[in-house]
Amino acid sequence: MDIKAYIESGVLELYVAGQLSEAENLEVYKLIQQYPEILQEVLQIEAAVIKLTASASPHTINFESFKANLNNSKVVNLKPDKPKWTSYSGWAASILLVGGLLWTLNNKSKIEEDLKVVEIEKHFLEIQIENTRHNLVQTKNLLDAIRDKNIISVPLGGQGDYVNAYAKVYWNKEDNTIYLDAEGLPNAPKGKVWQVWSLTLNPLTPTSLGTIDDFNTDDNKIFAIANTNKSQAFGITLEPTGGSDSPTMEQLYTLGIVASTP
The missing domain is CATH 2.60.40 (Immunoglobulin-like)
Known part of the structure; x- marks a missing residue:
């Protein structure tokens, strides 16, 4: 396997961005286990994404265009040295950032909804406890009344x-x-x-x-x-x-x- 060509294909950037299919993710995962060079490259990409995410601002992403750019990069005359993939990883970082924001918003909404449910259940339980306490008092009063010697x-x-x-x-x-x-x-x-x-x-x-x-x-x-x-x-x-x-x-x-x- 031509590891250098595989690394330069842009697949690993998409893997880090979470944009591969399940089968493709599994394939990359197996290669990571097999080739230390690919593992090292993935670790470097992830480190760069984390660094770029800190400064990237969310914006609308046309992923099809992004993917096309990556595909086109395969047919460009590349220099012998490994090409810079910063622009690709920047897109990946933006994708991760937007995805993270969406995940956070969705989960925040779900958490707020769950908290409301818990609050309602707590209030309902308090009412039940109070009703039970009231019923016990009422029952005791009734029992005391019907057991009165003058009844x-x-x-x-x-x-x-x-x-x-x-x-x-x-x-x-x-x-x-x-x-x-x-x-x-x-x-x-x-x-x-x-x-x-x-x-x-x-x-x-x-x-x-x-x-x-x-x-x-x-x-x-x-x-x-x-x-x-x-x-x-x-x-x-x-x-x-x-x-x-x-x-x-x-x-x-x-x-x-x-x-x-x-």
């Missing part, structure tokens, strides 16, 4: 066609609050809500305690509801969104009577 427990059994439905009311008369455990009710259909009623039995008088609008999205299915009534029973009906003035008896799912106290 009145009222089971609500399924009615009519809804015998499989069930619920339970924990009534704290001291703070006029009931805690409704509605685990035994299905999710309300679209356009419907569960409505809770306080009842007196003689005469039968229902008083609405409100609707449970967030029933389907609540995981615990335990709801604190204000109740200042002298309730003798509690019932739950399925009503149109917004609730009803009086219970729809055909949609009475559960009913429970407050046990009389001695």
Whole structure:
């Protein structure tokens, strides 16, 4: 192999500039391993490119023209001494510089995007932690409330066609609050809500305690509801969104009577 001619062909400059095909890169790499002269030349080119990159300013490069210049150099009458390739390596340096700038800009954009994602995930995690903490506190408060020695427990059994439905009311008369455990009710259909009623039995008088609008999205299915009534029973009906003035008896799912106290 004519190593001198190969070195003077301009291929090594293109190799350093990263402009060869994968097959051509592999071929040059094998020759570098085989011939110390080619390795030395590549090292010199790389050193020159690094030096020139420090002073080169980015500009638009027509690589086809650059390549044509290199190709044309093969047919020019060259002096016996090795020709100066500074101009070629200058182009190579510019290519590397522009490529480096593009790589830096692209990676900077990607890094900024990744940082935004990390920030969003961090914020989301903080919200989850806060929600979990809030839920734990809320759960503890509910457990403390229903375990109070003065609490009145009222089971609500399924009615009519809804015998499989069930619920339970924990009534704290001291703070006029009931805690409704509605685990035994299905999710309300679209356009419907569960409505809770306080009842007196003689005469039968229902008083609405409100609707449970967030029933389907609540995981615990335990709801604190204000109740200042002298309730003798509690019932739950399925009503149109917004609730009803009086219970729809055909949609009475559960009913429970407050046990009389001695």
